[in-house]
Structures are given as C-alpha cells and as structure tokens.
Amino acid sequence: MAQLATRKVLTLDAAKEVMAAAEAEARKNGWNVSIAILDEGGRLLMMQKMDGAPPASVDVCQAKGRSAAIFKRPTKAFSDTVGGGRIVVMALPGAVPVEGGVPILSGGDCVGAIGVSGVTSEQDGQIAAAGAAVVK
Amino acid sequence: MKTMIAVMLMAVAALAASPTHAQLADKKALTLAEAKKLIAAAEDAATKGTAHMSFAVLDEGAHILAFERMDGASLVTGEFAIKKAKSSVLYKAPTEGFSDALGKGRTAILGLPEAVPFGGGVPLMANGQLVGAIGCSGGNTPTQDSEVCGAAAATLSK
Numbered sequence: 119m120a121q122l123a124t125r126k127v128l129t130l131d132a133a134k135e136v137m138a139a140a141e142a143e144a145r146k147n148g149w150n151v152s153i154a155i156l157d158e159g160g161r162l163l164m165m166q167k168m169d170g171a172p173p174a175s176v177d178v179c180q181a182k183g184r185s186a187a188i189f190k191r192p193t194k195a196f197s198d199t200v201g202g203g204r205i206v207v208m209a210l211p212g213a214v215p216v217e218g219g220v221p222i223l224s225g226g227d228c229v230g231a232i233g234v235s236g237v238t239s240e241q242d243g244q245i246a247a248a249g250a251a252v253v254k
Numbered sequence: 255m256k257t258m259i260a261v262m263l264m265a266v267a268a269l270a271a272s273p274t275h276a277q278l279a280d281k282k283a284l285t286l287a288e289a290k291k292l293i294a295a296a297e298d299a300a301t302k303g304t305a306h307m308s309f310a311v312l313d314e315g316a317h318i319l320a321f322e323r324m325d326g327a328s329l330v331t332g333e334f335a336i337k338k339a340k341s342s343v344l345y346k347a348p349t350e351g352f353s354d355a356l357g358k359g360r361t362a363i364l365g366l367p368e369a370v371p372f373g374g375g376v377p378l379m380a381n382g383q384l385v386g387a388i389g390c391s392g393g394n395t396p397t398q399d400s401e402v403c404g405a406a407a408a409t410l411s412k
Contacts, residue, residue, distance in 0.1 A: 129325050130322060130323065130324055130325050152318075159329075161323075161329050161332065162321060162323065162332055163322075163323050164321060164322050164323070165318050165320065165321035166286055166289075166290070166319070166320050166321075167286060167313075167317065167318060167319045167320070168286050169285050169286050173315055173317045176317045176318050
C-alpha cells in the first residue's frame with residue numbers, strides 16, 4: 119500500500135494569530151499597511167487593509183505573500199538577486215522581487231506565507247517577519 | 255480638437271474667476287475595525303449554520319478591506335466571496351437581484367460585466383450612500399450565503 123504523507127497546515131485560528139502579531143508590529147511603528155496570509159498553495163486565507171493604507175497595497179501584499187508561499191523563500195531573496203544584476207528572476211512566474219513577503223515555516227516546512235505592503239519594502243519585511251515568527 | 259481646447263480654456267477661466275475654493279463632499283467610509291466586526295458576525299452566522307465559508311469585505315473602490323476563509327472551505331469560496339462583494343460594490347445592488355432576474359429568464363444578465371448571478375453579495379450603505387460591500391460563499395443551502403451576508407450587514411454601524 120502506498121503511504122500518504124502527514125504535514126502541518128495553517129488553520130484560520132493560526133492565521134488570526136499571525137495577523138494579530140503583524141498588525142501589532144505595524145501599529146507599534148505607526149505604519150498603515152495591508153497584510154495577507156496565504157496557505158502553502160499560495161491561496162488567500164486572510165487579509166486586512168489598515169485604515170490609511172494605499173489602495174495599491176491590497177494587490178501588492180497578496181502578490182508578495184503568494185510569491186513567498188510558492189517559492190518557499192522571502193521575496194527579499196529575489197530583490198537581492200535582481201539588485202545583483204540577475205534580472206532574469208523577474209521572468210519567473212509569480213516571483214515578486216520586492217521585500218515584504220515571508221514564508222511561514224513550521225519545523226522547517228513551509229506551511230504558507232505572509233505578505234505586507236504599504237510602507238517601505240524594508241519596513242514591510244519587518245512586519246511580515248514579526249507575523250511569521252508566531253508559528254513554530 | 256479646437257472644441258476641446260475651447261472647453262478647457264473656458265474651464266480654466268471659470269476656475270480663475272471663482273472667488274472660493276472648490277467644495278468637497280463629506281462621506282462615510284468603512285474602517286478596518288468595522289470590517290473586522292462584519293467578518294466576525296459572518297463567521298458567527300456561518301458557524302451556527304455549520305457551514306465552511308469564506309467572507310470578504312470590500313471598500314467603495316472594491317478593494318479588499320478584510321477577508322477570511324474558514325477551515326474546510328473550498329478554495330473557490332474565497333474567490334467567489336470576493337467576486338460577489340465586487341459585483342455588489344460596482345452595481346450598488348445585492349447579487350440576489352441578478353439571480354432573481356436570471357431566474358425569470360433575463361439571460362442578458364450573463365452579459366453584464368462583473369455581475370454575479372448568485373445570492374451572497376450585499377452592498378453596505380451608510381446615510382443612503384455606498385461605503386462598500388460584503389460577499390459570502392460556501393453555504394450548505396442555496397440561500398445560506400445571502401442569509402449570512404444579511405446577518406453580517408445588519409451589524410453595520412450607522
């Protein structure tokens with residue numbers, strides 16, 4: 119008999135905790151952003167746009183989160199690669215070369231991702247990291 | 255072209271002659287706190303009906319303010335909740351109106367851009383003005399999406 123694998127998955131309750139931690143980090147700094155949490159397939163689980171966040175941030179946060187989920191790596195990695203001159207990564211479908219998307223890891227496995235947009239990309243990344251850190 | 259330039263010049267002249275500043279209108283707007291409340295009310299209603307659903311609250315520009323997909327809800331419910339809410343914002347009308355019209359044989363509804371002919375999208379109104387919409391998808395019965403939407407929309411602050 120073939121055996122199926124067992125793996126961890128994000129629940130809505132877990133996503134709410136990730137969201138709360140990210141929102142707290144944003145509020146602490148007075149930053150208004152949009153935050154998206156996606157499952158391991160890059161599908162939207164939860165999203166929030168804070169008052170005052172730019173409308174464009176709604177789409178951008180989802181795109182960053184999706185990139186982080188499906189490539190299992192922070193969008194900063196693509197940003198660094200492009201910055202280093204390897205612009206070819208921009209041709210990868212779904213790859214977003216702007217910091218602010220961070221995978222959510224559980225025991226080394228990627229269970230989803232968080233994407234943030236609305237302030238500078240470095241600050242977006244800081245908020246996303248604060249959210250992702252809630253999951254062990 | 256000449257007419258366009260003439261119109262533009264007249265507009266500029268009218269602005270220059272005006273002694274006062276342009277007057278802007280005041281309008282209510284949804285906040286994240288309000289959107290969270292609506293989503294929580296929808297989740298509560300869905301849980302009572304033992305349904306696994308997705309919910310989306312959009313602002314008056316049809317941008318997502320808050321979104322949730324419950325455990326066990328199919329992926330399409332997430333996409334559909336957003337589409338229903340978008341339809342409600344763009345047409346300033348519940349999606350149920352489109353499904354009713356379609357039921358009466360008005361198949362032309364299917365040609366309307368962004369119109370979703372299924373219940374479960376409701377515009378959010380404050381002071382008679384549109385402030386956004388809520389969309390729900392994943393109900394166990396044909397009317398549950400509309401009911402959950404209605405229950406959530408009823409909690410909107412005035």
